[in-house]
Amino acid sequence: xxxxxxxxxxxxxxxxxxxxxxxxxxxxxxxxxxxxxxxxxxxxxxxxxxxxxxxxxxxxxxxxxxxxxxxxxxxxxxxxxxxxxxxxxxxxxxxxxxxxxxxxxxxxxxxxxxxxxxxxxxxxxxxxxxxxxxxxxxxxxxxxxxxxxxxxxxxxxxxxxxxxxxxxxxxxxxxxxxxxxxxxxxxxxxxxxxxxxxxxxxxxxxxxxxxxxxxxxxxxxxxxxxxxxxxxxxxxxxxxxxxxxxxxxxxxxxxxxxxxxxxxxxxxxxxxxxxxxxxxxxxxxxxxxxxxxxxxxxxxxxxxx
Numbered sequence: 586x587x588x589x590x591x592x593x594x595x596x597x598x599x600x601x602x603x604x605x606x607x608x609x610x611x612x613x614x615x616x617x618x619x620x621x622x623x624x625x626x627x628x629x630x631x632x633x634x635x636x637x638x639x640x641x642x643x644x645x646x647x648x649x650x651x652x653x654x655x656x657x658x659x660x661x662x663x664x665x666x667x668x669x670x671x672x673x674x675x676x677x678x679x680x681x682x683x684x685x686x687x688x689x690x691x692x693x694x695x696x697x698x699x700x701x702x703x704x705x706x707x708x709x710x711x712x713x714x715x716x717x718x719x720x721x722x723x724x725x726x727x728x729x730x731x732x733x734x735x736x737x738x739x740x741x742x743x744x745x746x747x748x749x750x751x752x753x754x755x756x757x758x759x760x761x762x763x764x765x766x767x768x769x770x771x772x773x774x775x776x777x778x779x780x781x782x783x784x785x786x787x788x789x790x791x792x793x794x795x796x797x798x799x800x801x802x803x804x805x806x807x808x809x810x811x812x813x814x815x816x817x818x819x820x821x822x823x824x825x826x827x828x829x830x831x832x833x834x835x836x837x838x839x840x841x842x843x844x845x846x847x848x849x850x851x852x853x854x855x856x857x858x859x860x861x862x863x864x865x866x867x868x869x870x871x872x873x874x875x876x877x878x879x880x881x882x883x884x885x886x887x888x889x890x
Contacts, residue, residue, distance in 0.1 A: 607645060719785065739797055833849050
């Protein structure tokens with residue numbers, strides 16, 4: 586939703602609140618509308634309840650939204666009852682029924698819009714081919730994780746994976762075979778990673794991962810184990826390929842931004858390719874990264890060929 590519009594800014598503020606805070610705000614606003622509506626019965630503040638119903642449906646879900654709609658319908662009728670205490674039961678039921686139908690319709694409309702919005706947002710964040718995060722979303726979310734890690738003393742592992750000789754699969758067996766390799770690889774990666782880890786496709790046959798790790802040492806072990814498991818997965822596929830991995834260990838006291846870390850991990854991946862591919866290059870964030878064209882002196886490389 587466009588955050589430059591007033592409704593977009595309001596939606597963002599609602600999303601930033603907890604459910605308890607939203608319920609509290611709805612209660613306060615509803616009570617305020619009911620008080621003003623009773624104090625000034627001739628003005629007609631009942632339509633203002635629609636804003637509360639919209640907020641409840643958008644942030645709290647359909648069940649809560651429908652509940653707020655029913656409560657608002659009864660509150661909207663109270664001033665007219667006080668103005669005409671001798672009104673018949675039939676007229677009272679009609680007034681309440683009309684309000685309930687109107688407010689429930691509004692609640693159903695907002696709920697339907699929210700479902701559509703969530704579905705489109707989900708697809709907008711995904712790479713259509715593999716179902717992983719697309720490049721833009723991966724970079725945005727990883728930047729936030731990296732920034733948060735600086736304040737929580739959390740070590741990270743940033744990985745870039747490139748499928749070796751993937752173009753040969755497309756040339757030899759066609760693009761359908763290449764698509765099958767990408768989807769199978771993405772599915773295998775996602776099955777290994779945890780829900781909170783970030784997995785994204787950042788290029789044609791390049792993937793990026795961002796993982797929270799307990800320590801730098803455990804991050805290195807995880808990188809080697811991950812490459813072993815992914816290599817086994819790729820080898821057993823109908824169209825066998827290998828992968829080169831650049832693994833960047835990001836210490837808790839990291840002072841570099843996400844763009845610099847991505848570049849360092851990318852350099853590590855290219856150095857892994859220069860070893861003959863099907864290899865892992867492990868580097869540490871904050872340390873100078875040699876160019877892929879540099880010599881092999883001083884490198885820490887684990888070749889799995």
